[in-house]
Amino acid sequence: MDDFLSANRDHWDELAELHPGTDFYDVESFVGGETSLMDLEREELADVVGDETSLLHLQCHFGMDTLSWAREGATVTGVDFSPKAIETARELRDEVGISERRARFVESDVYELPETLDDEFDAHGDGAVRDFDVVFTSYGALVWLPDLDRWADVVTHFLKPGGTVYLAEIHPFFAMSEAVGDDGWIQLPYAYANDEPMPYETDEGSYADEDADLSKQTIYEWNHGVGDIVTALVGAGLDIKYVHEFPKSCYKRFDGMVEGDDGWWRLPDGPEIPMTLSVRATKPE
Numbered sequence: 001m002d003d004f005l006s007a008n009r010d011h012w013d014e015l016a017e018l019h020p021g022t023d024f025y026d027v028e029s030f031v032g033g034e035t036s037l038m039d040l041e042r043e044e045l046a047d048v049v050g051d052e053t054s055l056l057h058l059q060c061h062f063g064m065d066t067l068s069w070a071r072e073g074a075t076v077t078g079v080d081f082s083p084k085a086i087e088t089a090r091e092l093r094d095e096v097g098i099s100e101r102r103a104r105f106v107e108s109d110v111y112e113l114p115e116t117l118d119d120e121f122d123a124h125g126d127g128a129v130r131d132f133d134v135v136f137t138s139y140g141a142l143v144w145l146p147d148l149d150r151w152a153d154v155v156t157h158f159l160k161p162g163g164t165v166y167l168a169e170i171h172p173f174f175a176m177s178e179a180v181g182d183d184g185w186i187q188l189p190y191a192y193a194n195d196e197p198m199p200y201e202t203d204e205g206s207y208a209d210e211d212a213d214l215s216k217q218t219i220y221e222w223n224h225g226v227g228d229i230v231t232a233l234v235g236a237g238l239d240i241k242y243v244h245e246f247p248k249s250c251y252k253r254f255d256g257m258v259e260g261d262d263g264w265w266r267l268p269d270g271p272e273i274p275m276t277l278s279v280r281a282t283k284p285e
């Protein structure tokens with residue numbers, strides 16, 4: 001793993017320790033039976049996720065969404081490169097009474113996953129699923145990946161013929177923004193798409209707890225434009241079914257946004273800018 005990914009993994013290990021205790025993640029409600037998934041991905045995947053579906057969740061954090069898909073009937077594999085996230089996901093799985101067969105969690109860098117799961121398959125044989133009906137990823141995942149073409153190859157590698165890849169993501173245009181200025185204009189200090197890593201200092205809290213006292217370190221992000229996402233999927237041999245854009249966000253990115261009864265955040269007085277993106281594609285039969 002290179003220096004960028006290694007710095008990012010340290011940061012995510014720290015967040016995996018912090019996040020389960022935050023109101024944002026509300027683990028108590030999840031343990032009580034509520035889903036952590038947004039209505040968007042549940043509705044857009046309703047026709048393909050159900051009993052007997054095998055689902056691979058890339059960059060699953062500490063597993064709430066992965067386990068929510070298991071509650072919808074799927075047999076799930078959650079993957080994350082943070083050992084703390086994977087440890088917590090397994091504990092959460094045991095706490096909510098889902099079996100290891102229905103939900104397994106694998107510690108791996110996304111790019112190394114083909115090798116990681118092949119090794120597991122060699123060790124455990126048929127018990128270790130390595131091709132899937134659905135590959136899922138969501139909200140804040142792609143920005144940690146330097147190379148989307150390699151990511152799309154990994155996705156294709158794990159899809160069965162006819163299988164579906166689905167992502168619900170922070171829109172790359174929204175990822176450019178930081179605040180609404182005093183003049184009412186939305187400030188866009190970040191790049192729409194950057195090949196070079198964009199460095200950030202981590203002492204400013206997390207999206208789930210803006211007052212959190214995090215270790216000071218430099219982390220790296222890569223914003224990917226819509227064209228890059230679509231082109232990567234097409235380049236990996238997948239058929240795009242749709243690209244949807246929505247003027248609502250699953251989290252409060254800056255002051256002035258208001259949460260609706262549906263759990264989505266909007267800018268009531270601002271222009272309708274794209275904040276969320278969903279993309280669905282299939283692997284040809």
Ligand SMILES: C[S@@+](CC[C@H](N)C(=O)[O-])C[C@H]1O[C@@H](n2cnc3c(N)ncnc32)[C@H](O)[C@@H]1O
Binds near residue numbers: 061
């Ligand atoms: C914003 S979180 C995903 C959040 C998820 N939608 C949720 O709300 O739980 C991004 C996740 O990507 C993981 N991650 C970042 N880079 C990765 C990589 N190269 N390989 C695997 N996981 C990675 C982090 O550990 C983190 O758990």
